[in-house]
Amino acid sequence: MPTRRFFLAASLPTTLALTHGVGLAQDAGSFGSFLKGVKAEARRSGISATTVDRAFASVSGPNQKVLDRYRHQPEFTMTWARYRGLLVTDKRITDGRAAFAANRALFSRVEQQFGVAPGVISGIWGLESSFGTTMGDFHVIDALATLAWEGRRAAFFRGELMAALKILENGDVAPTGMMGSYAGAMGQPQFMPSSYLRYAVDLEGNGHRNIWTSKPDVLGSIANYLARSGWRSGGTWGQQVLLPAGFDPQGRDVKRSLGDWATAGIRPLAGRWVAPFDAASAIVAPDGADGEAFVVFANFAAIRRYNPSDFYAIAVGLIGDGITA
Structure with missing residues (x-):
């Protein structure tokens, strides 16, 4: 935003x-x-x-x-394919898996307190500061x-x-x-000061909200931001799908049940559906019908409250899924 x-x-x-x-x-x-x-x-x-x-x-x-x-500042005219290639990298996911493994107990505590899954927290942490290594x-x-x-x-x-x-x-x-x-x-979540005042938390319990060097405060603050932005506990952001020939993806504002999309011939790219058929969802194809496509759920909007870009929200989801797979 x-x-x-x-x-x-x-x-x-x-x-x-x-x-x-x-x-x-x-x-x-x-x-x-x-x-x-x-x-x-x-x-x-x-x-x-x-x-x-x-x-x-x-x-x-x-x-x-x-x-x-x-x-x-660079103009943001790149394609989703180029963006994904730059940011959703094997190295970022590998680094994220190491960071997740080293802080597994903390992620579990954060999820219990805020109801936000480790994957999406990891995805944001990785994109914003490469898991705390590049804060500016x-x-x-x-x-x-x-x-x-x-x-x-x-x-x-x-x-x-x-x-x-x-x-x-x-x-x-x-x-x-x-x-x-x-x-x-x-800091590590890259909060603007006004966002810090609204969303930063003192999960470490020392009387200070430290988003620069305290991992509990960093991860707790990201989770609090998402929770207060509408993140639904137990839900997911979305998944990549295959579109039938001639399908016209109309974007995140056109919502149908997942069952309706399945009936229209949309299929998960790999594995099974990650949400029940009655889940409200939309089809997002960042590069148009000939590029990659994703079905997105209510939690996708919560990520977009953190950064109002479909590219960003999809990248967060993919990185988080790769880390916690």
């Missing part, structure tokens, strides 16, 4: 076509005035002077690396201040900056430890 993060920009190849946004023409001298206003707003909202001073101690001007990344190397306050000043989405990034300051005020993380992407997505 647009209030959460940019669509996997850091995960996609730099060989894609680039957009060269112009943005608002601002001179670096205006950054000081902007920062003064931000600090005043933070103090009015109840953020202590100590927190404000610590948060902005190393922020003296706009971060050029952030601006370069933001203004030169930008200081979140620095990145958000730069983008709030830059101007094109000033209100959004200023709101996220204020949310980040609230996190610091709560003492969950120090400014130096609040690391993330160039767009402010934080």
Whole structure:
């Protein structure tokens, strides 16, 4: 969703076509005035002077690396086949199986508490941060201040900056430890600060919600996000199917029972159906009727609340299925 993060920009190849946004023409001298206003707003909202001073101690001007990344984002025009080839890899699934095996008891605890299956949690964990190994190397306050000043989405990034300051005020993380992407997505789940305030949990039980280094908090926070986004315990996201000749896939908004799709000649690609025939479902064919197709269920929508992309949601499902198979 647009209030959460940019669509996997850091995960996609730099060989894609680039957009060269112009943005608002601002001179670096205006950054000081902007920062003064931000600090005043933070103090009015109840953020202590100590927190404000610590948060902005190393922020003296706009971060050029952030601006370069933001203004030169790749266009997302690739096919599903290309996307799948880049992200749903044997290595990612192998790494995921190792991470799952090493944390099996924790995954079981998370599933018991939130009702969310290990597969989908693993899929998101793997796509967002390669199971905690690549969280981004930008200081979140620095990145958000730069983008709030830059101007094109000033209100959004200023709101996220204020949310980040609230996190610091709560003492969950120090400014130096609040690391993330160039767009402010934080920690292993890559939550934007506002999402952190809504969904992050302290599963470790130490009084802090730590999505950077605490695996219980990381996995619990992903599960909480999905649970509060409508994930149905015991259900699945979907499965790959074969379409009959001439079938017109109409997308996720056209829902029928799984039995109706089976009657229309749709078949599972391998094995058996993963849901009962009365389950409401839709047919998604990301590259059209001649490409791969999937039947998706209600839990598919919960994944899309995390990231509003059919590509992303299918990739999460496939990676998770591969890890827990």
